[in-house]
Amino acid sequence: MQFIIVTGISGAGKITALKIFEDNSFYCVDNMPIELINDFADLIFAQSSQKNKVAVGVDIRSGENLDKMNDVIAKMKEKDQDFEILFLDCDNPTLIRRFKETRRSHPMGDERSVKSEIEEERQKLAFLRDKADYIIDTSNLLVRDLTGELEKIFVHDRDYKNLFVTILSFGFKHGIPTDCDLVFDVRFLPNPYYVTELKKKTGLDKDVQDFVLDSEITTEFLGKLGEMIEFLIPNYIKEGKNQLVIGIGCTGGHHRSVTIAGELYKRLEKEDANYGIRIAHRDINR
Numbered sequence: 001m002q003f004i005i006v007t008g009i010s011g012a013g014k015i016t017a018l019k020i021f022e023d024n025s026f027y028c029v030d031n032m033p034i035e036l037i038n039d040f041a042d043l044i045f046a047q048s049s050q051k052n053k054v055a056v057g058v059d060i061r062s063g064e065n066l067d068k069m070n071d072v073i074a075k076m077k078e079k080d081q082d083f084e085i086l087f088l089d090c091d092n093p094t095l096i097r098r099f100k101e102t103r104r105s106h107p108m109g110d111e112r113s114v115k116s117e118i119e120e121e122r123q124k125l126a127f128l129r130d131k132a133d134y135i136i137d138t139s140n141l142l143v144r145d146l147t148g149e150l151e152k153i154f155v156h157d158r159d160y161k162n163l164f165v166t167i168l169s170f171g172f173k174h175g176i177p178t179d180c181d182l183v184f185d186v187r188f189l190p191n192p193y194y195v196t197e198l199k200k201k202t203g204l205d206k207d208v209q210d211f212v213l214d215s216e217i218t219t220e221f222l223g224k225l226g227e228m229i230e231f232l233i234p235n236y237i238k239e240g241k242n243q244l245v246i247g248i249g250c251t252g253g254h255h256r257s258v259t260i261a262g263e264l265y266k267r268l269e270k271e272d273a274n275y276g277i278r279i280a281h282r283d284i285n286r
Helices: 014-023 034-046 060-078 092-102 114-131 143-155 206-213 216-238 256-268
Strands: 002-008 027-030 053-057 084-089 134-137 164-171 182-185 243-250 276-281
Touching: 002 014, 002 034, 002 114, 014 027, 014 053, 014 084, 014 143, 034 053, 034 060, 060 114, 084 114, 092 114, 134 143, 143 276, 164 256, 206 216, 206 256, 216 243, 216 256, 243 256, 256 276
Parallel strands: 002 053, 002 084, 027 053, 084 134, 164 243, 164 276, 182 243
Antiparallel strands: none
């Protein structure tokens, strides 16, 4: 039996998450009246099948009744009904951009700015975030990334500690990404740009990778970088950090940064990793 309460900030991907659950054979109900959730849970848990999988969406649209979720959760615990809470979060700039791109109004829409509506929503949902078993920040996630993380947690039943790591290559001449937590400058490494046959290729090409990696300084740097990141990740998890963006920058974002980002990704992408991870190359096509 799996009973998941799916909640979070509007625009962070709750509807998408419910669709992902549905694709994985969950019975999904969105925006059910909160007064009915306990009766619904009683009905589900009274069934004999242990293969039941249910996801219930709860969000700010419940209005003043949202506070009643405290009573719902308390009653489910009293009845020893096994459930988990998934909270989807996202940073404000990304949320504002998403609302503008989709031309959708915020559910709390009035005459105020979207930012102020988001901030009020955060306050009203804070108690659910505090109770959440899983918090996923979708600021830098594509749908396929979110799908992979939800399947890892709820389908493959792997240990998960709420941290999602993004390794992002970029070019300094295009500016440092504003959402990076850590930035590493690899412009000191051998530069394929000055090799005629490599100039128009990228760090996704093996001959460019071989050129960059065929250096003692590259090997030493990668070793120290990997050790430091592997040291930091469990400590970030311990402190409750939900998102870690690691920026790897070279001049144009085509060769060295792409290569090093790829190598770091290989080192951190482990079958038993208790964090999510993705790689992105911001400037590779510029």
